[in-house]
Amino acid sequence: MIASSTLQCLFVTLILFLHAVESNKPESDQGSVGACSGVPGIPGSPGRNGLPGRDGLKGDDGMKGAKGDTGPKGSLGQRGSMGPIGIKGEKGELGPQGINWKQCVWKRDDDTDTGLIQECVFKKRHSSTALKVAYAANMRVQCSSGGCCGRWYITFNGAECSGPMTIEGVVYLYSSNDNPLRHREIEGFCENIPSGLIKVAVRVGNCQSYGVSDRYSGWNSVSRIIIEEYPQSHT
Structure with missing residues (x-):
């Protein structure tokens, strides 16, 4: 069922149109003919996502930050276990000091x-x-x-x-x-x-x-x- 407000708008529009035809001045009231708003249409489907844009230009390097303070010295770790005894080397000769x-x-x-x-x-x-x-x-x-x-x-x-x-x-x-x-x-x-x-x-x-x-x-x-x-x- 059409709402009463809509019927009133259509009626007024018809009278204005007929008046314009009789006065042979249709252009004078063209702006008033479409004064009534139509019924809102059904929302359309969302469009597809566009293609990813290109990467922007690389920005300039920032300024070098100030040198941080040296942290406190860590505590001494636990002593590791003793490794295996190495292979006994060959017997050496007298060094360059001479006899x-x-x-x-x-x-x-x-x-x-x-x-x-x-x-x-x-x-x-x-x-x-x-x-x-x-x-x-x-x-x-x-x-x-x-x-x-x-x-x-x-x-x-x-x-x-x-x-x-x-x-x-x-x-x-x-x-x-x-x-x-x-x-x-x-x-x-x-x-x-x-x-x-x-x-x-x-x-x-x-x-x-x-x-x-x-x-x-x-x-x-x-x-x-x-x-x-x-x-x-x-x-």
Whole structure:
């Protein structure tokens, strides 16, 4: 059913239209003809979303902010557990410092027949090295009858070398008329000696199966002991 207000609007519009036709001035009241509003139509369906627009231009970088204050130092963390023991490295050789060596020299006539002739204290750096010892001097034996012998040997802290063998030399005399005062030398390497201060000494004594005889060391010349530390041999 059409509302009364709508009917009134249509009636008024019709009268105005007829009046305009009679007066032959339809243009004068054209604005009044459409004075009544029509019935609201049904809302249309929403349109589709448009395509995404293009990205805008990149803006300028902002100003660098001020440096912040350093925070407080954190507390010390717990100590971690001990890692596994590493593999033992290979045995190294003596470094570039050179060979560790020492020389002890003296000049005296020593007529000791049995016992210590001279001692030389040496500081050994490493327990894995060997010591080379050389003793040089005039050495002789003499006896009233044929067949006498003297043995000169080296000791380390009072004991003879056992690695690999002793360092020694012997002088034998067959004729009682000879007095063989000649320069002689004995030398050798000794292994398995600990590091530290080592008392290296030259001593004289009896040969095996021979008794005491008249022995002489260092007659009228210089005697010497030379000690050198070398990498230990594995042969």
